[in-house]
Amino acid sequence: MVDQQRLFDEFIELIKTDSETGDERAICDLLKGKLAALGFEVVEDDSAEKTGHGAGNLVATLNGTLEDAPIIYFTCHMDTVAPGKGIKPTLKDGYFESDGTTILGSDDKAGLAALMEGIRLLKEQNIPHGKIQFVITAGEESGLMGSRHLDTSLVDADFGFAIDSNGPVGEIIASAPAQAKIITTIYGKAAHAGVNPEDGISAIQVASRAISKMRLGRIDAETTANIGFFKGGTASNVVPEKAEIISEARSRNEIKLKAQVKHMEQTFKEVAEELGARAEVETRFMYPSYKFTEEDLVVQKAIAAVEKIGRTPKVTVSGGGSDANVMSGYGFPTVNLGIGYENIHTTSERMPAKELVKTVELVVALIEESANVPAKGAEVTP
Structure with a gap:
């Protein structure tokens, strides 16, 4: 299903766009154009005025083809840690790597690339779906600054998924501190x-x-x-x-x-x-912390999607925080999902190509599985 060359090319383009935390303007503008071309209505909130970062958060909305499906959202962040300027990515022996003088930036540009390729597949294959939102934050690497100052009035989702955790595709972070x-x-x-x-x-x-x-x-x-x-x-x-x-x-x-x-x-x-x-x-x-179990719909949908792509789900906990914490605290139930990047925040960071492809499959499966439940306010049968 996945157009691997298109995916890899876009991943490299994102990596080569400098975006150290606090200096997100270039990546924000690039993402705005890409999302608009995919048919999203894109809004940049006013959080930069409060955080002092180079850009605000992006909230992008794609209308659904199913009227009675829940509204789901995905969140990734646009910024990276330092040293993240002038990254020179290569693909060798199945792994994306930098030249060793900088990070790679797969945290979280692998998530961003996977989301956009997933939407392309959705459109190309005419897969029915409900309304979908992307919440792409600035300043995640600066203490979740973007999400903590998000204009939540722009988000209208029933539940969602953060595409931003280490561990292989199939790991579901159901609780974090x-x-x-x-x-x-x-x-x-x-x-x-x-x-x-x-x-x-x-x-x-x-x-x-x-x-x-x-x-x-x-x-x-x-x-x-x-x-x-x-x-x-x-x-x-x-x-x-x-x-x-x-x-x-x-x-x-x-x-x-x-x-x-x-x-x-x-x-x-x-x-x-x-x-x-x-x-x-x-x-x-x-x-805040968040804690969900397999009794919660957001976890059930994540499990079903992982199984759909042929992986074994692993519901686990984390010792780190992410935008999933903040978003869950706002009342949007969110779990964080493993996407396979390795050695993040170091110059030895690398991203397995096969996990990047699998993340795209997971995004599509999450959209499909989430459409198979009643909308907000309807009766849900466990």
């Missing part, structure tokens, strides 16, 4: 480190003592915590009066997440007080 970012500043007291260190209070020492008392790493099967950034001091002969720490906690159980955050906040504050320092702690809850 919420994330909290904890920004801490420790204020101590400066003094000369050689003349009168006893008169100072080292903010670095306070922060280190607090961190040593924390539960970090793998907390339990659903929960993790990490110290990601630590900065302090000005010179070796000055007792540092200030230290900055950025940490995070994640959990698929939001009660556990709040408990872990409270533990980290209190530890910073209590240790600072004990040592005569002061801790200012700000916590930002970045995105």
